[in-house]
Amino acid sequence: MVFSSVEFLFFFLPLSFAAYYLLPNRFRNAVLLLVSLVFYSWGGGTFLLVLFVSIAVDYCLGFVADFGHRTQKRLWRRWAVGSSVAVNIGLLAYFKYANFFVAEFNAATERIGLSEIAWTSVALPIGISFFTFQSMSYTIDVARGTAKHLRNPIDFAMYVALFPQLIAGPIVRFHELSQQIVGRFTTRDDLALGAIRFAHGLVKKVVVADGVAVIADAAFAARPGHLSAAAAWAGLLAYTIQIYFDFSGYSDMAIGLGKMFGFTFPENFNRPYSALSITDFWRRWHITLSNWFRDYLYLPLGGSRRGTRRTYLNLIFVFLVTGLWHGANWTFVAWGAYHGVLLILERLTGQRALDERQTLTAVRRVYTFGAAMGGWVLFRSASLPDALGYFKALVPRGGFGDLDILAPSSLSLFVLFVSLAVVLAPREFSGARLVGGIGKPSGAARLALMGVALPYAAALIVAGSFSPFLYFQF
Amino acid sequence: MKRITQNLVIIYFVAFISLPLGLMAVGYEAPAVENKDISDFPSFDSDRILDTTFYADFAVALRERMPARPQGIAAKARVDLAFGDSPNPQVAIGSDGWLYLAETVEVECISEDDARLVADRIRFIQEAYERAQRRLLFVVAPDKAAVYPQYLGKLAENTCIAANVVRWEEAFAELEPDVVLLWDDMAEASADSQIYHQKDTHWNARGAAVAGEAVVENLRPGVWGSGERDFSGVSSFDADLTVLMGLPTRISAPVVSIERPGVVSTVQAGRLDIPAAPIVRASATASPESPLVPGKTAVLHDSFGGAFVETVLQDFEALTAIGSFDLGYETVLSEVRGADALVVMTVERELLARLTGANWTRFLLPLIDATELINPGELLSGAQGSVRLNEVSLLETGGGRPMIFPQVTVVDDRRQFLAVTGVANEATVIDAFWTNDGSFSRDRSVGIRFPAGASYTVLLDLSDASAGSAVRVDLGSNMVVEAVRILDF
Numbered sequence: 001m002v003f004s005s006v007e008f009l010f011f012f013l014p015l016s017f018a019a020y021y022l023l024p025n026r027f028r029n030a031v032l033l034l035v036s037l038v039f040y041s042w043g044g045g046t047f048l049l050v051l052f053v054s055i056a057v058d059y060c061l062g063f064v065a066d067f068g069h070r071t072q073k074r075l076w077r078r079w080a081v082g083s084s085v086a087v088n089i090g091l092l093a094y095f096k097y098a099n100f101f102v103a104e105f106n107a108a109t110e111r112i113g114l115s116e117i118a119w120t121s122v123a124l125p126i127g128i129s130f131f132t133f134q135s136m137s138y139t140i141d142v143a144r145g146t147a148k149h150l151r152n153p154i155d156f157a158m159y160v161a162l163f164p165q166l167i168a169g170p171i172v173r174f175h176e177l178s179q180q181i182v183g184r185f186t187t188r189d190d191l192a193l194g195a196i197r198f199a200h201g202l203v204k205k206v207v208v209a210d211g212v213a214v215i216a217d218a219a220f221a222a223r224p225g226h227l228s229a230a231a232a233w234a235g236l237l238a239y240t241i242q243i244y245f246d247f248s249g250y251s252d253m254a255i256g257l258g259k260m261f262g263f264t265f266p267e268n269f270n271r272p273y274s275a276l277s278i279t280d281f282w283r284r285w286h287i288t289l290s291n292w293f294r295d296y297l298y299l300p301l302g303g304s305r306r307g308t309r310r311t312y313l314n315l316i317f318v319f320l321v322t323g324l325w326h327g328a329n330w331t332f333v334a335w336g337a338y339h340g341v342l343l344i345l346e347r348l349t350g351q352r353a354l355d356e357r358q359t360l361t362a363v364r365r366v367y368t369f370g371a372a373m374g375g376w377v378l379f380r381s382a383s384l385p386d387a388l389g390y391f392k393a394l395v396p397r398g399g400f401g402d403l404d405i406l407a408p409s410s411l412s413l414f415v416l417f418v419s420l421a422v423v424l425a426p427r428e429f430s431g432a433r434l435v436g437g438i439g440k441p442s443g444a445a446r447l448a449l450m451g452v453a454l455p456y457a458a459a460l461i462v463a464g465s466f467s468p469f470l471y472f473q474f
Numbered sequence: 475m476k477r478i479t480q481n482l483v484i485i486y487f488v489a490f491i492s493l494p495l496g497l498m499a500v501g502y503e504a505p506a507v508e509n510k511d512i513s514d515f516p517s518f519d520s521d522r523i524l525d526t527t528f529y530a531d532f533a534v535a536l537r538e539r540m541p542a543r544p545q546g547i548a549a550k551a552r553v554d555l556a557f558g559d560s561p562n563p564q565v566a567i568g569s570d571g572w573l574y575l576a577e578t579v580e581v582e583c584i585s586e587d588d589a590r591l592v593a594d595r596i597r598f599i600q601e602a603y604e605r606a607q608r609r610l611l612f613v614v615a616p617d618k619a620a621v622y623p624q625y626l627g628k629l630a631e632n633t634c635i636a637a638n639v640v641r642w643e644e645a646f647a648e649l650e651p652d653v654v655l656l657w658d659d660m661a662e663a664s665a666d667s668q669i670y671h672q673k674d675t676h677w678n679a680r681g682a683a684v685a686g687e688a689v690v691e692n693l694r695p696g697v698w699g700s701g702e703r704d705f706s707g708v709s710s711f712d713a714d715l716t717v718l719m720g721l722p723t724r725i726s727a728p729v730v731s732i733e734r735p736g737v738v739s740t741v742q743a744g745r746l747d748i749p750a751a752p753i754v755r756a757s758a759t760a761s762p763e764s765p766l767v768p769g770k771t772a773v774l775h776d777s778f779g780g781a782f783v784e785t786v787l788q789d790f791e792a793l794t795a796i797g798s799f800d801l802g803y804e805t806v807l808s809e810v811r812g813a814d815a816l817v818v819m820t821v822e823r824e825l826l827a828r829l830t831g832a833n834w835t836r837f838l839l840p841l842i843d844a845t846e847l848i849n850p851g852e853l854l855s856g857a858q859g860s861v862r863l864n865e866v867s868l869l870e871t872g873g874g875r876p877m878i879f880p881q882v883t884v885v886d887d888r889r890q891f892l893a894v895t896g897v898a899n900e901a902t903v904i905d906a907f908w909t910n911d912g913s914f915s916r917d918r919s920v921g922i923r924f925p926a927g928a929s930y931t932v933l934l935d936l937s938d939a940s941a942g943s944a945v946r947v948d949l950g951s952n953m954v955v956e957a958v959r960i961l962d963f
Contacts, residue, residue, distance in 0.1 A: 006540055007533040014492040045526040192480040195487035409559040446479075450486060456553070458490075462546035465537040468508040468562075468718050 001042040002167075003253045004206050004461055012039065016163075020261060029158045029181070032261065036163040040127070043167075047125035050091060051161060057087045058135040059156045065143035077143040084139035088132040095125055100328035127167035129325060133292055135160045138174040140296055147178035155181050164257035168250045170268040170288040173295065177263065184262035194259030196446060199454040201252025206457040209246035211415035212238040218406040220380050224389035228401025232393035234416075235406065239380050240373050241419045244273065247286070266291070273423040276364040277351050278342040278371055285372075289325070293318050312347075316340040326379070331387060335378040342371055369424070497541040504543040509717065512538045547720035561719040572625035573673045573715040578617040578823050579626060583634035589645035592829040598889070599837045600652050602963035606841050609815040613654040613689055614642065615677070615778040617822045618670045621660045642825070654688050673713035673723060675777070679730040680705055682781035685819070689782075690789045693815060694767045697789050701734040701764065734788045736761020741787055746805050748928045751798035752780070753809065756787045766791045769814035772840075774799050774806075779819045799828065801839040802930045810840045832922045835891060835933035838963055842893060842931075892945065895931040895957040898924050902950035904932055908939035914946060929956065936960075 001008050016035040023031055041048050061080045068076030099121050106116040138159065141147040150156040159181050165172060219227060219235020227235070251268035258265040268288050275281035282290050294303075298318045304311040316337065323336020345351075377394075381387035475483075506512045515535040522528040537543070551561035560567050566576040596612055603610040619626060619635050626633075639657050646653045660681065663669050669681030677685070683703055690698040707729035716723035739758035746753050760766040766789060773779060773795040783795040794809050799818070801807050810816060818837060820828055828834065892906050905921040907914040918939070922932045936945065949955070 001529075005533070006537045007529075009491055010494040010540065011536055014488075014495050017488070017491075041524055041526075042529040043526060046524045048524060188477070188480045188484065189475060192475055192483040195483055199487070409554070409557065411554060411557040411559050414557065446483070450483065454490065456549070459546040459549040462537070462540060462543050463550035463561075463720060465534075465543075466507065466547045466720055468720075 001039055003250065003257075004202060004210075004457075006461055006465060007042075009202075009458065009461065012042075017260070029152075030154050032163075033154055033158040033161060036158065036161040036166060039163040040161060040166060044126050047123075047128075050095065050125045050128065051131055054088055054091060054132055054135045055157045055160045058084050058139050058160070059150075059153055061139045062142050062149040062156065065139050066149040069143055069145045081140055081143050084136050088136045092128060092132050095122055095128055097324070097328045098122055130169050130171055131160055131166060133171050134165075134174070137172075137292065137296065141174040141178070147175040150178075150181065162258075162263075164254040164261070164263075165265060168247070168254070169286075170251050170254060170265050171292050172265055172288065173292060176266055180263050186260065186262040190259045190262065194256045196256070196449065197259060198253050198256030199449055199457075201249040201254075201256060203449065203453040203457045204245045204249030204252060206249075206460050207453065208415055208419050209242045209244075209249055210460070211412050212419065213242050213246075214412055215406050215408050215416060216242050216380070218408075220382075220386075220390070222405055224386070224393070226405060227390075227393040228403075228405070229394060229396040230400040231403050231406050232390060233400075234403055234408070236373055236377060236390075236394065237420060238412075238416055239376050240273075240369075241416060241423070243376060243379070244269070244423065245419065271423070271427065273369055273372065274365060274427050275368045275372075276361060277346050277368055278339060279346050279351070281368055281372055282339070282343070289322070293322055297321065312344045315343050319343070329382075330384050331378050331381050334384060334387070335375050338375050338378060365424075494541045498539060502541050503539040504541055506538070507544045507547060507717075507720070507722070508538075544720075544722075551720040555721075561721070565715050565718050566626075566629050568625040568629055569627035570625055571672060572622065573713075573719075574619050574626065574629065575617075575675045575715065575823075578619045578675075579629045579633055579635070581619075581634050581638060581823070584638045584641050584826060586641065586645075588826060588830060589641045592825060593645040593649060595829050595834050596646075596649060596653060598963075600649070602838060602841055603816070605963070608813070608841075609652075609693070610837070611652060611654060611689065611692060611815065611817045612649075613685065613817060613819040614646075614656060614825060615685060615776075615782075615819060615821045616657050616660050618675060618677075620657060620822060621664055621670055621681075638822075642822070651692055654685075654692055656685055656688060659684050659688055671713060671725060671727060673716050673725055675714055677778060677781060679728045679781055679785065682778075683730060683785040685778075685782050686785035686789075689817060689819075690767060690786055693771065693817075694765065697765050697767055701732055701737075701788065703785065704731045704733070705729070707731055730785050732785070732788050734764045737764045737766070737788045739788045746796070746798070746803075748803055748805050749798050749800050751796055751800070751806070753797070754783055754787075754793070754795045756783075756790065756793040756795075758788050758791060760791070764788075767815075770794070770812060771815045771817060772796070772810040772813035773817040773819060774801070774810070775817075775819040776821050776824065778821050782819060799836065801836045802925070802932055804929050804931070807839055807931070813840070816840060832920055832935070833932075835935050838891070838933055839931060841963060842933075842961065889962060890936045890939075891961045891963070892934040892936055892947065893931060893957075893959050893961055894924075894934070894947065894955060895929065896924075896953050896955040897929050898926045898951065898953035900951055901926045902953060904934065904950065905948040906934040906936065907946045907948065908936060908943035909946070910940060910943050912944075924950070924953070933961075 001012060003009070012035070016031075019031045019035065020028055037048065040051060044051070061084045064083075065077055065080035068074070068078075068080060099119075102117055102119045106119075109116055138147075138149075138156070142149040150159070159174065159177060162172075215238035216235050219231055219238065222231070222235075248269040255265045255267070266288050268286060270284040270287065272281050272284035275284050298314055301314045301317070302310055303314065306314075317340075319336040319340030320333060321336070322339075323332040323334070326332045326335070377390050378384075378387050381390055503512075513531070513535045516522070516528050516531040518528075540546075554561040555567075558567075560576070564576050566574040566579045568574055600610050600612075616639075617635075619629075619633075620639050623630055623635060626635075643655060643657070646655060660669060660677075663680070663684045667680055668678065669684060670677045683705075687698045705728040708726050709729045710724045710726050712722040713725045716725075737758050737760065739756060741754065741756045743752070743754045745751065758766055768791050770792040771790050771794070773783065773793065775782065775795060775797060776799070777797070779795060779797060783793075787793070794813070796806055796809060798806055799820070801810065816837075894904055902924050903921050904924050905919050907919040909918065920934050920936070920938070922934055924930060924932055936943075939945065945960075947958075
């Protein structure tokens with residue numbers, strides 16, 4: 001189930017709220033667990049068992065990690081963390097990457113004339129990249145002593161399965177939520193701000209991201225050589241807007257829902273397209289994933305403490321893994337490598353030091369926005385040859401051509417222009433801060449959001465299910 | 475945030491998400507807005523708790539019942555229109571309030587070869603009917619875009635609407651009068667009065683009457699002119715193109731009333747169960763001043779035929795009109811089998827698909843006599859084992875043997891067809907392969923869709939097979955074969 005659906009918005013959500021607030025406080029975690037399991041079953045079906053495996057393993061390992069921490073026995077802690085990583089990464093490796101690696105292996109063996117591995121494709125459980133990371137972070141945090149372990153299995157299962165951030169983040173590290181799991185309350189302000197934040201995210205996702213998606217989809221679906229430079233640029237700009245508004249909109253909805261259930265989730269985006277460098281971009285884009293990899297991978301590898309060469313190696317490795325985390329395809333690996341290389345280049349050229357100063361901001365923003373867009377070509381393309389073809393299409397050959405192949409609607413172009421203007425506006429522009437999901441909305445903005453944009457987003461969701469057929473064609 | 479604002483936001487948000495469910499709980503549900511019944515909620519069973527299809531079915535039923543759903547769809551459509559966009563890509567917006575079905579506007583040019591293939595097939599079918607001493611009349615109903623191009627506005631750019639009309643007219647020139655082309659008649663009539671609906675795909679009663687006159691006069695000159703038709707009555711209905719956009723709009727349209735001195739007619743309208751298609755049976759007795767089209771006439775039509783039938787109800791001695799071309803079903807075939815004349819009325823945009831797909835052969839099915847079908851066991855008795863059949867274990871034939879015809883050969887000087895009658899448990903495909911050297915390949919085969927659930931007959935065209943070819947038949951999935959035979963017409 002996705003947040004931007006009729007069944008979530010008008011069925012699941014009101015019933016979940018009713019159960020949560022009408023039952024006594026002591027049942028609230030159980031209620032949240034139950035509704036979260038229903039939420040997962042809705043789209044995940046039998047993959048619920050995979051979620052259960054991750055929960056059960058880390059719940060048990062939490063005791064081991066806690067024992068190791070209390071008794072200062074390093075081996076116990078290492079064993080607990082190692083087991084958690086092995087099981088969770090094993091689940092990820094099997095469900096998310098096995099098809100990819102087997103296909104690549106078979107392609108390689110075929111080239112040298114060896115026999116292939118017989119393999120039946122495995123389906124991908126929804127949200128596995130998120131819940132395995134959350135589950136692992138519990139064992140790691142307990143082993144490190146940054147949070148206490150949970151004795152009540154319901155509390156722990158609720159933490160891993162918590163539906164607002166179960167399938168698309170933000171990735172919550174256990175120590176960020178541990179106190180809230182066992183004791184939280186919801187204020188009137190939380191409810192109101194949570195509702196506004198949720199509405200905000202829904203509008204970003206449904207009106208903006210889905211609005212421009214048709215342009216991006218048409219551009220990236222076009223056959224190589226059939227795309228004019230104008231259409232390629234329009235498609236890339238549309239995808240740049242789509243991915244940001246889609247992902248940050250979903251994060252806004254998750255954060256808003258969390259607030260309404262008494263949780264404070266970490267922010268996931270902070271106007272990334274206003275970044276002054278790619279280094280700055282990664283402080284603003286998918287912040288919770290960056291933090292996760294920083295704390296649990298980059299720093300344990302030595303971070304930047306072991307000399308320049310090792311720092312660069314760590315960076316490139318972390319970004320290759322970050323790329324692969326996004327999907328089992330060479331395009332994601334290339335995207336990760338691309339960002340890793342840019343980060344290293346920025347360090348080599350002293351760009352990073354410039355981040356502290358507000359000089360040449362316009363030029364640096366254009367560079368960063370352009371560099372991020374270049375990365376999105378790799379991210380969105382189905383294969384590396386496709387990405388190469390798209391890069392070629394961006395280069396005008398005897399003129400920019402037209403947008404005819406995209407058949408864009410006036411509304412989608414309007415949404416694209418407005419959203420581009422907003423994300424590219426100066427940082428001080430409050431409207432842009434608001435669209436970015438940060439900053440408190442004014443009264444007029446609240447009225448416009450809740451009174452007009454939210455009903456319109458709901459209308460779009462409802463209209464999405466409208467599919468009359470051409471009864472006169474039989 | 476002030477306390478009062480907090481309260482207002484919370485109350486508003488809770489009401490916003492809860493109201494639809496609350497209204498449904500007290501029995502209020504949205505009316506159906508698509509041209510189908512609202513889906514039922516799936517029955518809950520503990521076995522289905524991890525079955526995603528259960529949730530998917532539940533979601534569909536919930537969405538279709540959502541209170542305010544029609545208003546939500548309409549709101550979205552109005553915003554689209556305000557930006558000059560069509561709310562549904564299936565609908566193209568012309569000028570002066572005219573709407574068109576997009577696929578009738580965004581048409582590609584028909585090749586000369588395709589047009590000739592259609593004409594050749596129609597000629598072949600008509601000659602087969604002539605040999606059987608029956609009449610087959612093909613009627614092409616023009617699309618609105620071809621009759622009213624003046625309201626296409628910018629939509630008229632880069633389309634082949636006019637070029638395709640010329641192409642069809644050239645291809646069918648030798649087939650007239652057995653093919654009735656209505657473009658010229660419609661263009662002439664449209665100068666006098668509006669003959670197509672502005673916001674609906676179809677012709678109105680006046681346009682249907684133009685078609686009625688052309689068909690009736692073709693079948694028996696003098697019949698049409700002996701009656702009077704009046705269009706002063708008015709009916710109203712939701713225009714289909716506005717329904718497609720999510721903005722159902724009622725439009726008024728002329729209704730035909732017929733006066734034929736001395737003609738007494740009876741009309742019975744109903745619906746076939748399989749396939750779900752409208753059927754009208756009409757009979758009339760003639761008078762000296764009002765002749766009728768004699769004998770039994772069957773009309774197969776698409777959605778353009780409904781209005782057409784209303785204008786000709788008193789012109790036939792016996793008329794059966796069915797809103798389907800699916801002659802594979804025995805229910806349809808039995809209504810048509812004994813007809814002296816068969817009228818096939820198809821809209822222009824479907825002409826190519828209906829006559830170039832593998833299923834064009836269905837128009838020959840009324841010429842097969844049901845009693846002559848052969849039990850497959852008889853044909854299979856001579857089978858040799860040199861040709862193997864895929865998925866033999868899936869097959870269940872009337873004779874209890876795999877479907878295989880190594881002894882059936884194609885004769886060069888006759889166009890042969892393979893007829894298969896049976897009942898399939900699920901929709902499937904039947905393929906016929908032919909070979910001269912014992913090997914089979916996809917490029918020497920023809921496949922045809924076979925629906926599930928009821929007795930059905932398909933006719934596979936073996937004309938591409940060379941003389942002496944052995945024919946093999948593959949069934950896509952489990953089915954019971956009732957009868958098979960090789961035919962020529």
